[in-house]
Amino acid sequence: MTTPPLFKRIALLGIGLIGSSVARIARERADIAGEIVANARTQATLDRVMELGFADRVELDPARAVAGADCVMLCAPVGAYEALAQTIAPYLDPGCIITDVGSTKQSVIRDVTPHVPAGVHFVPAHPLAGTEYSGPDAGFTTLFQGRWTLLTPLPGTDPGAVEKISELWRRCGSMVEAMEPAHHDRVLAIVSHLPHLIAFTICGTAEGLEEESRAQVLKFAASGFRDFTRIAASDPVMWRDIFLNNREALLEMLQRFTEDAQAMARAVRWGDPAYIEHRIQQGRAIRRSLIELKQA
């Protein structure tokens, strides 16, 4: 009756919000991995992982973490992927699947693919899930429930490897969809990367105000500003790497947004109520569609 695990041993390179959520789920249900190995950059993180008890083994050396694993999941900030891929390449078992959870897919493919040895499968993936918290304490088993995981498999990748990663995410509670890497990066630029860039920026703008106004920003934040600060609390290194690794799509979306914001500013300056109202109505259309799709 028991479903056998998808993998004998999963190695999680990076054990923050996403990695530790996968580990917690794999620990709770027996059908994902027979053994869970966690790797992090610092022994302090690994000590904490052992205290939290969701890994069978911790390894400070990525090469030791991946040895003997049939699934290696990159869960570090995307800027660390190239060095990680280079480091682990000689230690990967034939037939092993490398996958990842990064929010940019073209850069991940660019950085990882050249290091993937013959006989090892690489299946880029991105679970669209997160909170503003980070680190191994932040993970939880329901993080991926009802959320999408986007796979951007390369042409010629073994379909069996793609299916195993799809099934891993389904067992984590996620819905799975395949997408072109370039299209993924463009969609994520507008639904995630630009909103985060804007939220970080407006918080920085407020932080730069003179002391008295800054104090009152904090006091009266509930008036709309607060909604922006939640997503601005996310991990700085992870987001720095995302911005740098989805540069073109992010800059294009920011450019479109800036043009739209400037057009709104011009209508405010010169007093064009019809334009302002029309633009607000357009923005609301998206919200209504979300409500109709039950995504709001």
Next chain:
Amino acid sequence: MTTPPLFKRIALLGIGLIGSSVARIARERADIAGEIVANARTQATLDRVMELGFADRVELDPARAVAGADCVMLCAPVGAYEALAQTIAPYLDPGCIITDVGSTKQSVIRDVTPHVPAGVHFVPAHPLAGTEYSGPDAGFTTLFQGRWTLLTPLPGTDPGAVEKISELWRRCGSMVEAMEPAHHDRVLAIVSHLPHLIAFTICGTAEGLEEESRAQVLKFAASGFRDFTRIAASDPVMWRDIFLNNREALLEMLQRFTEDAQAMARAVRWGDPAYIEHRIQQGRAIRRSLIELKQA
């Protein structure tokens, strides 16, 4: 033992989210007004108000609504205030207090003050409360609980009138603070008006994408974008009027934000990880302060 009502009769000119919440509270507790009169631009709204049952009387003519009232509260979009003030001026009883709930205070003072008859008191006010819903159905009695109401009284205003409006808002559950009108407009520009302008704009930017991307924006909106759409669902006419009536402060804050966003874009384009990380850290400082102040 029963506290007498602050006012014999309150006339609410505009009966949307804010006006109908005040009416519901005044209806529930007997110590705000002996009689509640509601005015709106359309008979359909007034019919709905009578169905909802939180007003003693409805009047389509603002002049008839204010006759005999000792408190008149302007609860319409701020762009309608000047015409309303002009219309009602001849019908105001001596000793009556005019107050308002508008999100811009310098414009309200500019538009209303010239029409206030001798012997009538004008106390500008702004409850910092709202949801993305509008209309007489949207109000509820706990809307102002634990929220701030900012009063921007003019020099020379009768202190008794200011105190009565303060007490009205305290009885509505609000905390009350006085502020200079110009300072109010500047603080609100950054905590409320700019976040709304940005949220409307990014939703419009997404709406303007080609059809396939737009569909995927909706599908994957949970990745950050969704947080922006909630505040973008707010009432278009109300927000149009706020933008046009807080022009200078809003444009200044948008200019600061745009400079900061462009600096971030430049760092992304030219690959300056230290700058990006520093700006993200700065933005997070605001969030940490909010958490410390228990406002997050």
